[in-house]
Amino acid sequence: MGVVDMALDVESIRSQFPILQRTLPNGKKLVYFDNAATSQKPLAVIDAMSDFYKNYHANAHRANHTLADESTAALEGARDRISKFFGTSESQMIYTGSATEAMNLVAYGWARYNLSEGDVVVTTEMEHHANIVPWQELSKERGIELRYVPVDTEKFTLDYDAMEIAVEGASLVCVGHVSNVLGVRNDIERVIRMARSQGARIAIDSAQGAPHEKIKFDDLGADFLSVAAHKMAGPTGIGCLLVSEEALSEMGPFLTGGSIVKRVSLEDTLFQEGYAMFETGTPRMAEAIGWRVAVDWLEENVDFEEAHRHVQSIASWMASRMREIPGITVFGFPEREEAIGVVSFLHDTIQAQDLGYLLDAGGFAVRTGHHCAQPLMEAMGVGSTNRASVWIYNTMEEAEAFVSHLEAIVSRFG
Ligand SMILES: Cc1ncc(COP(=O)(O)O)c(C=O)c1O
Secondary structure: OOOOOOOHHHHHHHHOOHHHHEOOOOOOOEEOOOOOOOOOOOOOHHEEEEHHHHHHOOOOOOOHHHHHHHHHHHHHHHHHHHHHHHHOOOHEEEOOHHHHOOOOOOOHHHHHOOOOOOOEEEOOOOHHHHHHHHHHHHHHHHHHEEEEEEEOOOOEEOOOHHHHOOOOOOOOOEEEEEOOOOOEEEOOOHHHHHHHHHHOOOEEEOOOOOOOOOOOOHHHOOOEEEEEHHHHOOOOEEEEEEEEEEHHHHHOOOOOOOOOEEOOOOEEEEEEEEHHHHOOOOOOHHHHHHHHHHHHHHHHHOHHHHHHHHHHHHHHHHHHHHHHOOEEEEEOOOOOOOOEEEEEEEEOOOHOOOOOHHHHOEEEEOOEEEEOOOOHHHHHHOOEEEEOOOOOOOHHHHHHHHHHHHHHHHHHHH
């Protein structure tokens, strides 16, 4: 058995997630290893959202009555709290519907206003589609040159030598913090230095980084950083884009309509400034309230360094045991110290979909598919993988049960 750092009070953490007590219809106890897709929520988050709907739900920023004031205060109080959690101030945080929408905001709220034909955007082969497709679309629309940094499929890292060349003359460099397929933590500090040396703006997709590492946005030196609340104990339907002051001053409206305007005439519109220019329509009030409680909860219950050691030791142990199972290939190196809790694997004769169902029959929830990272799958020479992803509430006992169940599946069907 691997060494799990017991400093993280996993039992107390688990007890606060009602869903983890669940028994599935087949009588098996749930073992949730699909955290890279979305994390589960502690009761405090669920209760805070329900309390909002029960007691002070009203549309924020629109009326003068008591409920509207309470709702507005909660929405803006949450921005203050969440932005501080990410090491920045509320003026640098734009609420979005998701991490995907945050990346689209970089494309359509910044790049569309600042880049034109021949300008260079750099991204990588390792990215989630959220950090590829917006760039392809913009490239078609604007004639922007799109360069991809390849993945070194032996080391399972970005090819940093190729990146040095790719960033030459670039205007924007967009890189994932942590790969959702491999759990590789990219050297974003190095990427930021490279981009800066070219005078390029830099966007980090931290959908998979923020749940595992304390973000200090102002110290990091990036211009944009995207986050999804639902992957870090918060609700679905909300994320944010953190933006440096300079980059924010270069942005223009993305989605337009109500809430983001100072004055509209039939001829023209005067927009709000700062983050208020980007939050169109009725705000995500319940979601912001839930997310605020999630960051409070994380701060009270989770030391991120201990959490990393906990998650990494479980994933590392799983990967090394799974490599011993006949026919199983584990992709990448979850055993590396800096790797982040993801074990992508395949069996050479049991189809990924079938393996997903067989694992589910034992109560184990894993993701199966291309993980919205088809270019990376292509570089790895596969169409899909099974992916077990670990977070703070998983235990070594769950990992042991998982490996035993996988061994039993393989000996029966392999
Ligand atoms: C690396 C990465 N980027 C972006 C996203 C998109 O996040 P969302 O679905 O919350 O928009 C994901 C989701 O899995 C992801 O793993």
